[in-house]
Amino acid sequence: MPLLWQTRLRSFAASAMAAARAGVEQRRSADPPIGRREGPIVLPNNKVLQSILKEYALRSVIDDDGDLAVRWENFSIYFFHYGRDDEVLQARLYLNRRFEVELRPTLALVLDDWNRSKLFPKAYTVLPDDGLVGICAEQAFDFEGGISRQQLKFTVGMWLQNLQQFADWTEEHV
Template sequence: MTAPGWLLRVLGGLPKPTKREPSDDEMPRPLTRDRVADYLLARGYRFLVDEDGDLTGTWDGSRFWFLLLGEQQEILQVRGRWQRTLPLEQRRALALAINDWNRERIWPKAYVREEDGALAVYAEVSADLEPGVTDVQLAQLLACGLGTGVQLFAALEPVVPAEGGPPPDVPDN
């Protein structure tokens, strides 16, 4: 029987991985809204710029925002809002489902907010990119935010009885 690679490395059976110096084309660059938009366009995703200047669109019926936060807009946050809303009476059951999700998974952070007398579910993936970000890193973060957000919302579908409606009109991807 062989031990996993990390165990062999700890026990001295594998050489320590060498750090690879990034090439010129992999140097981190500042995070910008244009770079996020370029990623979305390159994948054929449809999105809008909202009244706050944030990029937004819908994936599987749920709205997602691509926010640049912080003093120098160095923090990337992919925030999704489930298309459904739930009655306040379902707060306890929903909280249990969200707690299970957060306990068993790293991404996305999931939470519930009360909005207009109903419950809304949000998903967030955030990263501080003050030192900059490569195109590959940015693509991974954006894919993680979208992919895990969609997974969270899909996982809630069979757990919560159908009720509520979609978010306001935005193009669906």
């Protein structure tokens, strides 16, 4: 014979499950089907991104390679498109500061601390053609199927904020 607390627990679980099922059914009738979004759908192309950046009062440029960039005093953020339909968007920060190659292992350890303690953005070192070590941070997402413009604006705004916080962090730690 089950103990009284086990009986109560089973009764509570059954009640909770019934309430959850009722809530799901109610939401199904009120929400648009999965995969459908409110408002027009966009892909994150340069034209849409330039418009969003302008709304954030940021001046953007298209470089010689056709990449969209926003420049600050200590860093630049580039927007890259990947995928068959350019549905993957990446925002990548490049610090203007460069370091001697001998410092790369030390820099990697410092960036490991960032990556361990922060969820976003991902940070790493790069070795460009000039022979000096650079520091990058990036955020990316696959927008296959599109996204509402409002949600894209929010996402880009969060990425810019996160990348700027990383740049501030590097000023203190590197």
